[in-house]
Amino acid sequence: MVRALLSLGAALLGAAVVLADDIPTCSLDKKCPKEAPCCSQYNQCGVGAFCLGGCDPRMSYSLDSCVPAPVCEDKVYKMDSLDRYKDISEYLGDPKTADWVGQGEPLVYKDNILLTMPPKSVGTVLATTTYMWYGKVKARMKTSRGAGVVTAFILFSDVKDEIDYEFVGVDLQTAQTNYYFQGIPDYNNSGNITVKGDTYDEFHDYEIEWTPDEIKWLVDGKVGRTKKRSETWNSTMNQWDYPQTPSRVQISIWPGGSEKNAKGTVDWAGGLIDWDSDEIKHFGYYFATFSEVTVECYKTDSPPGTSKGRSYYYNDIRATNDTVVDSNKRTTLKSLLGTGTDMDKGDGTTSGKPSSSSAPVNNIPGGGSTPPNQVPGGGNPNTGSGSGSSGGAPACDASIFTQNCNEDSSGSGADNKNNGARGVDRTLGASAFAVIVGLAGLMLI
Numbered sequence: 424m425v426r427a428l429l430s431l432g433a434a435l436l437g438a439a440v441v442l443a444d445d446i447p448t449c450s451l452d453k454k455c456p457k458e459a460p461c462c463s464q465y466n467q468c469g470v471g472a473f474c475l476g477g478c479d480p481r482m483s484y485s486l487d488s489c490v491p492a493p494v495c496e497d498k499v500y501k502m503d504s505l506d507r508y509k510d511i512s513e514y515l516g517d518p519k520t521a522d523w524v525g526q527g528e529p530l531v532y533k534d535n536i537l538l539t540m541p542p543k544s545v546g547t548v549l550a551t552t553t554y555m556w557y558g559k560v561k562a563r564m565k566t567s568r569g570a571g572v573v574t575a576f577i578l579f580s581d582v583k584d585e586i587d588y589e590f591v592g593v594d595l596q597t598a599q600t601n602y603y604f605q606g607i608p609d610y611n612n613s614g615n616i617t618v619k620g621d622t623y624d625e626f627h628d629y630e631i632e633w634t635p636d637e638i639k640w641l642v643d644g645k646v647g648r649t650k651k652r653s654e655t656w657n658s659t660m661n662q663w664d665y666p667q668t669p670s671r672v673q674i675s676i677w678p679g680g681s682e683k684n685a686k687g688t689v690d691w692a693g694g695l696i697d698w699d700s701d702e703i704k705h706f707g708y709y710f711a712t713f714s715e716v717t718v719e720c721y722k723t724d725s726p727p728g729t730s731k732g733r734s735y736y737y738n739d740i741r742a743t744n745d746t747v748v749d750s751n752k753r754t755t756l757k758s759l760l761g762t763g764t765d766m767d768k769g770d771g772t773t774s775g776k777p778s779s780s781s782a783p784v785n786n787i788p789g790g791g792s793t794p795p796n797q798v799p800g801g802g803n804p805n806t807g808s809g810s811g812s813s814g815g816a817p818a819c820d821a822s823i824f825t826q827n828c829n830e831d832s833s834g835s836g837a838d839n840k841n842n843g844a845r846g847v848d849r850t851l852g853a854s855a856f857a858v859i860v861g862l863a864g865l866m867l868i
């Protein structure tokens with residue numbers, strides 16, 4: 424309840440992403456500037472990845488700054504490899520190239536994907552590359568545990584409509600559910616479902632059935648909560664305060680109990696995180712386990728809720744379901760210099776591979792020495808640690824627990840107990856994810 428001030432998508436702001444001070448922020452009242460036109464899920468302005476998944480057209484320079492969003496696809500995502508995962512710094516908007524994009528440290532362990540949160544880190548978040556405009560989504564998963572450790576499985580739209588499952592690591596018998604219309608907080612929207620057994624030790628199926636008329640949350644096939652659109656009329660605004668726009672599936676682990684968070688959030692998450700817990704000593708990180716995610720698109724011939732074309736975009740800033748267009752517009756950028764209105768930017772040379780001398784700095788209209796940001800949560804390419812490889816998705820096929828797949832993975836779980844310091848380049852407050860942006864190089868595809 425206390426955390427209801429922040430929608431989860433917004434809460435992740437302080438979690439999977441570390442804000443760089445020099446990045447312009449955006450809101451409904453303050454749209455992004457022309458040279459960094461795209462407003463990310465975390466309300467920061469930039470180009471490239473900022474204009475892809477999560478780009479909020481209402482807060483961007485113009486409605487078409489954001490790149491159209493790939494339409495829904497029926498799919499069973501077997502979470503047993505990272506072959507179909509890309510770090511957001513490597514993704515240009517083609518869902519054929521990846522099922523999931525994200526930030527942090529996912530890894531494979533025994534035919535499951537673990538989302539990990541190493542000591543002092545900000546966790547891991549993955550999002551599907553396609554958007555669901557109503558439909559069903561089910562995740563077979565085990566939560567993390569421990570005070571302050573939060574696991575989430577949510578639907579999140581670019582205009583911040585949201586339908587949630589959230590789990591706090593001090594209560595392994597409860598699935599907390601919630602929903603938001605355009606990110607507007609409402610203390611009355613949450614509800615709990617009791618889970619038989621234990622959310623950490625056992626796999627359970629958590630499901631969201633979302634139609635234009637109601638949302639059902641099901642645990643292990645049993646309806647635990649229903650919310651009808653008819654109960655959400657807002658007579659002041661003359662609209663349904665009901666999630667209604669195409670949404671990505673997002674799964675994450677994040678430090679709700681970080682000392683950097685507001686007290687309400689920390690309390691809700693069960694207190695401050697113990698970075699020296701048994702869990703950390705034993706495994707080297709907190710983690711949540713995903714076995715399978717299934718998406719079934721809503722079946723309808725006429726909007727709202729179609730998935731006939733290639734992409735969705737918004738034709739009006741109200742961003743209600745009647746403003747979503749199911750279209751054949753392109754969804755891909757040529758490079759991370761591009762935006763919705765200049766999708767081929769960065770494709771200027773004969774080789775198709777711009778030399779590093781065509782790096783962004785001088786290509787930015789009105790730009791000084793600081794190029795616009797290209798990866799949400801990423802730092803300035805000029806100040807990024809540039810340790811390149813350490814930023815990518817850990818390419819682990821670990822049959823053992825490893826904390827940082829780019830380093831030696833020879834330890835067994837037990838041997839890893841002293842490796843707690845490895846996550847240091849992702850410490851809170853440092854430019855944690857700046858490392859993902861060895862950008863000057865990465866944007867050259």
Ligand SMILES: *[C@@H]1O[C@H](CO)[C@@H](O)[C@H](O)[C@H]1NC(C)=O
Binds near residue numbers: 609610611
């Ligand atoms: C929440 O519920 C209370 C009690 O039913 C009601 O008085 C209040 O107006 C509701 N708040 C919103 C924002 O709907």
Ligand SMILES: *[C@@H]1O[C@H](CO)[C@@H](O)[C@H](O)[C@H]1NC(C)=O
Binds near residue numbers: 424594597599613615
């Ligand atoms: C849900 O359960 C948590 C404890 O896990 C509690 O703090 C919260 O108030 C409950 N929310 C509702 C809506 O009952």
Ligand SMILES: *[C@@H]1O[C@H](CO)[C@@H](O)[C@H](O)[C@H]1NC(C)=O
Binds near residue numbers: 607609658660
């Ligand atoms: C209606 O919407 C306004 C603006 O978002 C909000 O402040 C208000 O609480 C809503 N009213 C209800 C009853 O939900």
Ligand SMILES: *[C@@H]1O[C@H](CO)[C@@H](O)[C@H](O)[C@H]1NC(C)=O
Binds near residue numbers: 635636663727745
């Ligand atoms: C979706 O749009 C239609 C047409 O504008 C409207 O009648 C309906 O209430 C909307 N649904 C929701 C959930 O807002």
